[in-house]
Amino acid sequence: MRDExxxxxxxxxxxxxxxxxxxPIARTLLVLAWRRRATKxxxxxxxxxxxxxxxxxxxxxxxxxxxxxxxxxxLLGTDKLVGQVHEALASYVSVQFFTxxxxxxxxxxxxxxxxxxxxxxxxxxxxxxxRMQYALGKLLGAGIVPLATLVGPxxxxxxxxxxxxxxxxxxxxxxxxxxxxxxxxxxxxxxTATSVGLSALGQRARTxxxxxxxxxxxxxxxxxxxxxxxxxxFGYLSPERDLRTVVDWLLxxxxxxxxxxxxxxxPPTNSDPIGSLLGLLAWTGxxxxxxxxxxxxxxxxx
Amino acid sequence: xPLLNLQGVNKRYGGTKALDAVGxxxxxxxxxxxxxxxxxxxxxxxxxxGLEAPDSGAIQVLGLDARTAPTAIRGKxxxxxxxPGRLPGLSGLESVALAGELCGLRRRVALLRAHDMLDLVxxxxxxxRPVETYSTGMHQRVKxxxxxxxxxxxxxxDEPTSGLDPESRDELLDLIVHLRSGxxxxxxxxTHLLHDVERTCDTVVIMRRGQVRYAGPxxxxxxxxxxxxxxxxxxxxPALVTALAAxxxxxxxxxxxxxxxxxxxxxxxxxLVWAAAAEAGAAVVHLAPVAGNLEAAFLGAIAEEGA
Numbered sequence: 001m002r003d004e005x006x007x008x009x010x011x012x013x014x015x016x017x018x019x020x021x022x023x024p025i026a027r028t029l030l031v032l033a034w035r036r037r038a039t040k041x042x043x044x045x046x047x048x049x050x051x052x053x054x055x056x057x058x059x060x061x062x063x064x065x066x067x068x069x070x071x072x073x074x075l076l077g078t079d080k081l082v083g084q085v086h087e088a089l090a091s092y093v094s095v096q097f098f099t100x101x102x103x104x105x106x107x108x109x110x111x112x113x114x115x116x117x118x119x120x121x122x123x124x125x126x127x128x129x130x131r132m133q134y135a136l137g138k139l140l141g142a143g144i145v146p147l148a149t150l151v152g153p154x155x156x157x158x159x160x161x162x163x164x165x166x167x168x169x170x171x172x173x174x175x176x177x178x179x180x181x182x183x184x185x186x187x188x189x190x191x192t193a194t195s196v197g198l199s200a201l202g203q204r205a206r207t208x209x210x211x212x213x214x215x216x217x218x219x220x221x222x223x224x225x226x227x228x229x230x231x232x233x234f235g236y237l238s239p240e241r242d243l244r245t246v247v248d249w250l251l252x253x254x255x256x257x258x259x260x261x262x263x264x265x266x267p268p269t270n271s272d273p274i275g276s277l278l279g280l281l282a283w284t285g286x287x288x289x290x291x292x293x294x295x296x297x298x299x300x301x302x
Numbered sequence: 303x304p305l306l307n308l309q310g311v312n313k314r315y316g317g318t319k320a321l322d323a324v325g326x327x328x329x330x331x332x333x334x335x336x337x338x339x340x341x342x343x344x345x346x347x348x349x350x351x352g353l354e355a356p357d358s359g360a361i362q363v364l365g366l367d368a369r370t371a372p373t374a375i376r377g378k379x380x381x382x383x384x385x386p387g388r389l390p391g392l393s394g395l396e397s398v399a400l401a402g403e404l405c406g407l408r409r410r411v412a413l414l415r416a417h418d419m420l421d422l423v424x425x426x427x428x429x430x431r432p433v434e435t436y437s438t439g440m441h442q443r444v445k446x447x448x449x450x451x452x453x454x455x456x457x458x459x460d461e462p463t464s465g466l467d468p469e470s471r472d473e474l475l476d477l478i479v480h481l482r483s484g485x486x487x488x489x490x491x492x493t494h495l496l497h498d499v500e501r502t503c504d505t506v507v508i509m510r511r512g513q514v515r516y517a518g519p520x521x522x523x524x525x526x527x528x529x530x531x532x533x534x535x536x537x538x539x540p541a542l543v544t545a546l547a548a549x550x551x552x553x554x555x556x557x558x559x560x561x562x563x564x565x566x567x568x569x570x571x572x573x574l575v576w577a578a579a580a581e582a583g584a585a586v587v588h589l590a591p592v593a594g595n596l597e598a599a600f601l602g603a604i605a606e607e608g609a
Contacts, residue, residue, distance in 0.1 A: 009422070009480070009484060010422060010450070010480070010481060010484050010485065010486035011418065012453055012485060012486075013407075013411075013415060013452070015407060015408075015411050017377075017405060017406025017407055017452075018406065018408070019403055019406050019407060019408055019409075021403065021404045021406065023403075024400055024403035024404060024409075025404075028389065028392065028396075028400055031392075031396075032389070032391040032392070035391060114389075114390070115389075118386060118388065118389065118390060119385050119386055119387065120387070120388070120389055122353065122381075122383045122385065122387055123383075123387045123388070123389070123401070123448075124404065125353060126351050126353060126376065126379075126381040126383065127376055127377075127401065127404040127405050127452075128373045128374070128376040128377040128404075128405060128406070129376075129404055130373065299353075
């Protein structure tokens with residue numbers, strides 16, 4: 001049955017307009033992404049990574065509590081067997097960096113590219129929206145993904161660790177929140193800026209997404225190989241290796257445990273964490289620069 | 303305060319002058335921006351919106367200076383672009399609500415208002431479908447709803463009837479008439495279709511090759527061209543032609559000998575024809591104004607200065 005529509009005519013609107021227009025832009029980006037199956041699949045993978053690390057953190061602390069009540073855990077080699085919370089958190093940030101990149105390849109790849117392709121800039125900028133609000137809206141939309149998959153879960157892992165740690169470890173773990181969250185936030189910033197920045201250079205979401213993931217993987221592989229073959233400076237070109245270096249440095253990860261060798265994600269790092277930090281900031285700056293350049297180019301205003 | 307006040311506005315794309323010393327001040331509830339393709343209509347709209355910066359000139363929209371208050375102007379304008387202007391994946395309702403939110407409306411208010419505007423433009427249950435499944439007519443309706451959702455003071459419609467079937471076109475023109483006569487926003491209608499302007503607008507701006515050839519009330523433009531009437535007599539009446547000529551009217555036989563096309567002198571009405579017919583003893587069986595007065599005025603306006 002066809003609906004009957006009865007227009008009541010045009011009514012004037014006497015309503016204050018307090019909403020920051022960046023938020024609807026961010027929400028629209030996420031709503032459109034959520035409608036794609038690939039986004040849900042990617043989030044499922046992220047959830048799996050979180051689950052594995054959750055089991056690792058909880059398992060080692062429960063084991064520690066158990067052995068502490070029985071005997072000297074150091075003598076029993078508990079640390080060697082299950083590792084440390086530092087190591088689990090560092091592994092989580094490094095591994096989840098890659099899986100979050102997969103999700104962002106779906107969510108953020110079209111953030112700017114699709115607007116270019118369908119000519120939506122007019123739709124946005126014919127309204128009282130500044131270039132800055134548009135850029136912040138897109139960055140916010142893309143940034144919510146690593147906040148939800150990387151920063152938030154890292155906090156939950158830390159919270160779980162601090163909550164169930166035996167009293168002897170609680171004091172040490174309490175202060176682990178700052179480096180854990182700082183490293184996760186740094187990873188989130190790099191992912192957000194680079195994914196949106198690459199989107200600003202492309203014109204089709206799928207192409208941008210594929211290039212983003214392939215670029216990260218190839219860059220990581222090639223630079224890893226070069227760095228380990230006597231050209232260490234190439235290691236600073238890979239955001240993944242840079243992040244791993246900074247995370248290990250911030251979290252003071254010790255020697256690798258048996259558990260860390262089972263769960264991949266602790267390959268070698270660069271020798272200079274400050275150099276890696278600068279490398280990450282350079283990638284973030286490049287992404288933001290590409291975004292600014294594109295918006296400046298597409299929206300010419302007096 | 304005129305709705306639009308432009309002085310010496312120039313805009314150049316490479317070697318092409320899109321706007322050439324455009325200057326006019328117009329007011330009215332519905333302004334027709336008329337001109338052939340490539341006349342500079344869309345460029346003018348983009349300059350009004352601040353989407354394009356003019357090379358020189360002064361622009362006032364709704365009394366606000368476009369150079370100093372572009373954001374405030376855009377908040378008071380609604381714009382339905384000629385291009386697609388849509389986000390694939392969103393439904394018509396979501397698109398209109400998003401347009402409202404971008405103008406600062408709260409989500410709830412934007413959704414309610416989106417429903418109102420989609421009712422107004424006549425998009426029924428299709429509003430819940432993704433916009434990429436829409437027909438051209440549905441797209442045009444959504445674009446108009448997006449332009450109206452935040453209750454602008456002036457809505458700019460760029461070729462809104464292009465690609466529409468006659469019924470949809472009729473409905474859209476009815477909507478513009480409704481906005482003009484109701485309490486809605488003023489309308490700036492860009493089109494190359496004379497009929498659309500004649501039916502909906504009270505003011506007209508005629509452009510050609512980036513220049514404004516006429517800007518002012520539509521009635522005044524029509525008055526500039528002779529009032530033309532078609533006169534059918536029972537039999538061919540050469541005496542009527544003479545009698546009309548004696549009264550200053552210009553009569554010429556049409557395809558059929560008993561049909562005359564009469565251009566009345568300025569200020570004269572059809573009673574002049576009746577008087578001439580009485581004098582010539584001609585039996586007038588049909589007397590009606592010739593459609594296309596605007597067409598004649600338009601052609602006259604764009605033909606000026608040897609263009």
